[in-house]
Amino acid sequence: MSSATPVFIPYHPLRWRLLFFAGAGLSVLLVAQALQGARDGSEPLGWVRASVVGLLMLAMLYVVFRLRPRAGWGVTFSGTAMTVARPFGGELALPYSAIKSARRRGKNRDALILTTSNEQILLPAHLFANRQVFESLVTAVDEHLPVHSQQQ
Numbered sequence: 809m810s811s812a813t814p815v816f817i818p819y820h821p822l823r824w825r826l827l828f829f830a831g832a833g834l835s836v837l838l839v840a841q842a843l844q845g846a847r848d849g850s851e852p853l854g855w856v857r858a859s860v861v862g863l864l865m866l867a868m869l870y871v872v873f874r875l876r877p878r879a880g881w882g883v884t885f886s887g888t889a890m891t892v893a894r895p896f897g898g899e900l901a902l903p904y905s906a907i908k909s910a911r912r913r914g915k916n917r918d919a920l921i922l923t924t925s926n927e928q929i930l931l932p933a934h935l936f937a938n939r940q941v942f943e944s945l946v947t948a949v950d951e952h953l954p955v956h957s958q959q960q
Contacts, residue, residue: 817945818882819893820937825875828868835865883931883945885952892922892929900929910949920946 846854884891918933933942
């Protein structure tokens with residue numbers, strides 16, 4: 809990976825999208841059950857339950873929509889800085905000199921933590937398509953950061 813050409817590593821949390829989509833599908837069944845009970849009169853608060861579960865379903869569908877792969881959503885390495893897209897909006901441009909340390913955490917070392925003087929940026933493996941893509945992110949960080957900042 810050359811520092812002259814930008815390197816882009818996209819987010820693609822497919823497992824999480826599938827889980828939220830399955831949760832939304834289950835919510836449809838719960839809404840239907842609550843509406844049936846409310847219509848029959850066997851469930852006095854059926855309309856309330858259907859409304860609450862319906863809102864929960866919409867929230868899960870919103871998360872599915874926000875976690876979809878899209879252009880520029882990931883981590884970009886350029887000549888002097890890396891740009892980290894936030895999972896739910898916005899970007900954070902980090903000059904390599906501002907990153908104090910990069911270390912892996914977690915039981916399976918499945919999270920990369922970048923530390924600056926102001927904050928810590930968490931890049932968990934579940935944001936990426938698979939483990940190999942996450943490992944390519946770790947390799948890119950190793951290549952772009954000064955040697956003294958690596959802590960593994």
